[in-house]
Amino acid sequence: MRYGRRVTETYEGSAVAPLPAADRAYLHTKRAILRGDLVGGQVVSEGQICDALGISRTPVHEAFLRLDAERLLALAPRRGAVVVPMEPQEARNVLEMREAVEGAAAARLVADGPAPAPLLERLRANLDRQRDFADAADTDGFIGCDEDFHAAVVTGSGNATAVHFFALLRDRQQRLRHQLLGLRPGELGVVLADHHRLLARLAAGDADGYRTELAAHVARHRGAL
Structure with missing residues (x-):
């Protein structure tokens, strides 16, 4: 992402009316942080985002306040803001909670067989898309499908509390996915193979097997910390 020129973006693939400027600035900056285009410790000024989106400082300031509240940016007087690094301990905490929530959701999902x-057909179709993205070395597309795969398992459990907690972890999980696959782009095929094993466990109604495969899957993220 280059901030030296004005850019326009379509969010969520939507063709609806443009979002308010503050929302555009928020989504633009947040996406850059989660993708790693803005790295931990990097200083980003309101002026950079203004130039990139062609908007005034007021909505950008509003966006920075939101990102500060989410602990993705730390406002720095007279400097703009600093991207908050994801420390190893925070990453471990996120991964532990993600494994616990998804494992419990999968157990609920297959409790009766x-x-x-x-759902299995939806997941198989998702894996087909993952394979296409992996073959094309499209990391962004693959990561989007990765997120959808795991979210579908949690949502399919019907456990509203699990869905809620999983959503709270979403942004940090995405940041970790980009860190892992950005550092190890050759891992796309390995991660896809993990997903196939997870799907096989769901098809077999094997909750304990799902947890075992999930632990190995999550360990790949731990190895990148």
């Missing part, structure tokens, strides 16, 4: 056929 194999996961429902419609």
